[in-house]
Amino acid sequence: MKQLHHIKLFLVFLVIFVQLFTPIAQATDTIVDDAPPVDENKPYIPVTADNLNDMTAEAAILIDARTGRILYEKNPDKKLMPASTTKMMTCILGLENSNDDDIVNVDNRAVGVDGSAIYLNEGDQIKMSELLQATMLASGNDGATAVGYYVGQGSMENFVQMMNDKAKSIGAENTHFNNPHGLTDPNHYTTARDLAKIAAYGYKNPKFRKIVSTKEQEISWITPNTRKDVYGSTNRLLWNYDDITGIKTGYTDAAGGCLVAAAEKNGSALIAVVLKTADSRARFTESRALLDFGFKQIASQQTVNPEDLTNIIYVHGANVSKVSVAPAESFTYPVMKHENSDDFSYEMNLPSYIDAPLKAGSKVGTVNLLYHGTVIGSIDMVTTEDISEGFNFLGFLHELFLS
Numbered sequence: 001m002k003q004l005h006h007i008k009l010f011l012v013f014l015v016i017f018v019q020l021f022t023p024i025a026q027a028t029d030t031i032v033d034d035a036p037p038v039d040e041n042k043p044y045i046p047v048t049a050d051n052l053n054d055m056t057a058e059a060a061i062l063i064d065a066r067t068g069r070i071l072y073e074k075n076p077d078k079k080l081m082p083a084s085t086t087k088m089m090t091c092i093l094g095l096e097n098s099n100d101d102d103i104v105n106v107d108n109r110a111v112g113v114d115g116s117a118i119y120l121n122e123g124d125q126i127k128m129s130e131l132l133q134a135t136m137l138a139s140g141n142d143g144a145t146a147v148g149y150y151v152g153q154g155s156m157e158n159f160v161q162m163m164n165d166k167a168k169s170i171g172a173e174n175t176h177f178n179n180p181h182g183l184t185d186p187n188h189y190t191t192a193r194d195l196a197k198i199a200a201y202g203y204k205n206p207k208f209r210k211i212v213s214t215k216e217q218e219i220s221w222i223t224p225n226t227r228k229d230v231y232g233s234t235n236r237l238l239w240n241y242d243d244i245t246g247i248k249t250g251y252t253d254a255a256g257g258c259l260v261a262a263a264e265k266n267g268s269a270l271i272a273v274v275l276k277t278a279d280s281r282a283r284f285t286e287s288r289a290l291l292d293f294g295f296k297q298i299a300s301q302q303t304v305n306p307e308d309l310t311n312i313i314y315v316h317g318a319n320v321s322k323v324s325v326a327p328a329e330s331f332t333y334p335v336m337k338h339e340n341s342d343d344f345s346y347e348m349n350l351p352s353y354i355d356a357p358l359k360a361g362s363k364v365g366t367v368n369l370l371y372h373g374t375v376i377g378s379i380d381m382v383t384t385e386d387i388s389e390g391f392n393f394l395g396f397l398h399e400l401f402l403s
Contacts, residue, residue: 057275057286071334077193110143114183132211266298300341316354316356321395363381
């Protein structure tokens with residue numbers, strides 16, 4: 001009888017030990033967060049569209065998501081830490097360098113990463129689509145690390161190089177990433193302008209938009225196959241701002257409150273970035289104020305048909321001498337209340353020729369949007385058809401005498 005009593009005590013102790021020390025993903029039916037609670041006793045002036053000068057953010061920017069036109073800026077090129085807004089780039093690379101159904105065997109080096117987590121464990125297997133969604137919802141540093149090791153083929157150095165190469169190709173010239181999650185590192189920095197460019201790039205991808213606009217989702221594991229957890233977004237604006245469409249929160253003590261927020265209203269799509277706000281609460285109120293400001297200032301949207309800007313460019317080493325190029329898609333740009341659509345013009349930025357082969361949709365230049373002669377945005381110009389290698393006499397003459 002005494003032996004049975006000892007066995008019962010041992011089992012009780014074992015259950016308590018497992019509950020205390022085994023990391024288990026936290027299912028939630030409410031919002032999780034990546035920042036500490038706000039001190040409600042600390043005085044704070046709620047910022048609105050009418051008093052943006054009261055923003056606590058050290059840097060901020062508001063852009064048109066389609067053209068990149070800047071509608072508001074404050075220290076847009078100041079280098080600051082991005083915290084978890086870094087995960088936008090991690091998500092972009094995950095989408096572009098893997099398939100939704102790829103099975104990720106979680107690298108052991110991703111288990112137990114500091115900070116916010118989706119609580120990955122050794123031996124976990126999960127589809128890439130589920131991993132990306134969970135990581136972006138709960139701002140999981142362990143999830144971002146798992147993505148990095150998978151896409152980097154086991155090397156985080158490779159993945160970080162991919163992040164920096166992608167940033168440069170997007171035009172984020174004042175950004176340097178040193179990890180996939182945004183934990184504090186002196187060599188990990190960005191600017192409000194660069195984050196807006198990265199967000200606008202990601203926003204063009206329907207899968208990215210779906211991920212960052214999701215409020216809450218149940219995530220399923222392959223191994224263990226019984227594991228299903230519900231994660232809620234850290235982006236509170238998804239829950240209390242009607243026009244919001246994403247994108248990503250961030251917070252560390254060093255970075256302060258960070259948020260990249262996108263919203264759509266009356267045909268307009270805007271992206272707001274705030275960096276290093278006074279606390280985690282201010283990043284939401286100040287992003288909302290920026291978006292409200294933008295929507296209040298826009299009088300109309302001017303739609304541009306790609307056919308109206310179609311151009312011809314010479315081709316070298318192809319079976320044709322010329323090929324048509326056009327904007328990547330139909331686009332709109334905002335006309336503000338104090339502006340007239342006649343004040344806008346376009347400027348082609350194309351090379352004198354391109355070399356074959358090229359697939360249809362390959363970027364070959366840009367069409368710049370100008371307001372009173374000043375560039376305020378741009379759209380990619382792409383080939384409208386496949387270009388195969390070959391020989392064409394006119395193309396050969398152009399290459400010989402005019403290139």
